[in-house]
Amino acid sequence: MMKQQSLATELPYVSTRKVREQPILRRPHRTNPIVWCGAILCLIFSLLLIFFGVATLIVFLDIKPRIPVFDIPAASLNLIFFDSLECFNGDFTFLTNFSNPNRKIDVRLEHVEIELYFSNSLLATQALMPSTERQGKARTVSVHMISSLVYLPPNLAIELRKQVQSNRVTYNIRGTFRVRANLGLIHYSYWLHGRCQLEMSSPPTGVLLARSCRTKR
Structure with missing residues (x-):
């Protein structure tokens, strides 16, 4: 009889512990649109910089400028x-x-x-x-x-x-x-x-x- 009572008292404790260990699901965090705009602008600026650098190099190789x-x-x-x-x-x-x-x-x-x-x-x-x-x-x-x-x-x-x-x-x-x-x-x-x-x-x-x-x- 005493064993049954102790078993009965332990079961709720185990059940409560399992419930607490279950992960809590959260809603996914959405990226701020300002961050996306900043990233796109940085990409465009980098591409323009590369383009003008290559264009300048081509012009210099073609014209071969000399000093006065x-x-x-x-x-x-x-x-x-x-x-x-x-x-x-x-x-x-x-x-x-x-x-x-x-x-x-x-x-x-x-x-x-x-x-x-x-x-x-x-x-x-x-x-x-x-x-x-x-x-x-x-x-x-x-x-x-x-x-x-x-x-x-x-x-x-x-x-x-x-x-x-x-x-x-x-x-x-x-x-x-x-x-x-x-x-x-x-x-x-x-x-x-x-x-x-x-x-x-x-x-x-x-x-x-x-x-x-x-x-x-």
Whole structure:
């Protein structure tokens, strides 16, 4: 009799435990439409980015763009004068030549700065107006640089005097240009650096004897 009572008391307990262990079913959570829109927009943007990247690569391989070339075909050294041992005065005129070797691309020089050096000492600087260089065309610009009471270290002042006496003066021209190129709807910009070393005869009738120019990015 006691066994039957204990069995009767245990059965409801087992049944209740089984009921509690049954999983509770929940309604599936629906994704927010905003999340779907964001994912679709990201996919479209990625596809457009890949498309324009491939198109740009094809255009570059077909056109093979080249950088503009900076050169100085002529120059005139008019004056070199020292007020004192280290105070330099000078008058120098030269022609700059900008040529666009590309046959299918126009380029625009948006920022042009020209600097005149003796050795590593700056003698004068000048900014030029922006200009557009057409396909396969070249343009020359006259640049007149005047130096007034420019300080030169004693060793460079002595060296410049020696060069004037030997009738062979070496000047350096440095040009910095910001170039903008147009490939239809594609536009890109980059910086160019032109370097020219000029050998001049002595003033007041100094003429260009030799030059070495290069242009690099």
